[in-house]
């Protein structure tokens with residue numbers, strides 16, 4: 001086997017079909033079940049996106065109402081989850097806490113004990129909805145606990161986005177700010193065979209269960225080369241401080257061969273299709289907050305980095321500061337990504353199960369030649 005035959009990072013390798021989303025780097029477009037993501041972000045509640053990704057179609061009004069009713073009924077945490085969150089060390093990373101709590105959800109699901117229960121498609125749809133409903137309550141509780149605050153119970157008179165913000169902050173921001181949050185959830189929901197989704201599919205391909213697949217996907221999402229970048233972007237902004245510091249900071253960072261978080265993408269090489277929509281949403285918050293300093297820092301880093309490297313921002317670049325302006329702690333940004341992407345992950349787990357082949361690539365051995373124990 002030659003070096004050129006080895007596809008490090010599986011770059012350029014097509015491993016399967018998917019009908020869930022289409023990423024088209026040539027036209028910088030992203031379709032969920034055929035619909036352009038920008039159209040969905042402009043018109044749909046986040047619950048309709050979950051419905052679309054799982055069922056293949058947007059819900060009509062009655063279907064949406066029934067779906068929301070089911071979702072609202074499953075938001076409250078089991079007291080054992082609240083107790084588990086209380087056992088976590090104060091300085092544990094929210095991604096680790098949420099990963100652990102999601103793992104616990106699997107232990108509550110007694111349908112897993114049924115013969116064939118791990119991969120039953122009807123049960124899996126119910127599990128996807130359960131995870132979708134529970135994760136915001138977990139993330140909100142984790143955010144509050146970081147500030148020494150008690151969790152707030154979910155409200156069944158509020159939609160997904162409003163309830164999420166209510167449970168986190170105990171008050172609702174402006175309608176415009178709620179909408180920014182909704183848009184971010186829609187844009188983060190699904191992106192074909194990205195690292196975390198592929199992880200979920202690898203786990204599903206062994207005919208393991210949905211909770212295990214989602215826990216594994218959370219582990220993959222945590223890394224700053226993937227979802228962890230939205231947190232890392234904010235750390236970079238904090239490090240740079242103000243727009244005047246961008247040039248010297250960038251000179252040094254590039255001389256040290258640092259990766260600039262929030263820029264670059266494995267698939268999109270001429271800009272991420274989701275960025276213009278998320279940037280427009282961020283602009284609403286920048287305007288509302290009067291944070292011209294942050295707007296200037298954002299624009300200066302983008303223009304300097306693009307001019308020097310020709311590498312464009314990805315979705316994490318505008319979403320990081322947007323979550324900051326909404327009031328979330330920086331360490332809670334990637335858990336918000338979990339809440340959104342669990343819709344895509346679970347859709348992929350079901351698609352993998354429906355047409356399964358164990359995912360098991362080959363490797364080329366480059367260790368020591370065969371040898372034998374002496375004596």
Ligand code: ACO
Nearest residue numbers: 224225226227229258259260261262263264265266314315
């Ligand atoms: N900062 C500096 N240089 C970069 C960056 C960046 N953000 N992104 C790519 N490059 C450079 C690499 O150093 C490399 O240069 P070289 O050829 O001189 O060695 C070249 O561009 C190719 O980069 P790779 O990392 O090999 O490209 P790949 O397709 O594997 O990387 C990735 C994509 C991992 C996203 C990369 O661009 C990166 O690390 N970006 C920063 C992290 C980030 O923002 N991740 C979020 C991804 S999107 C999402 O999860 C929503």
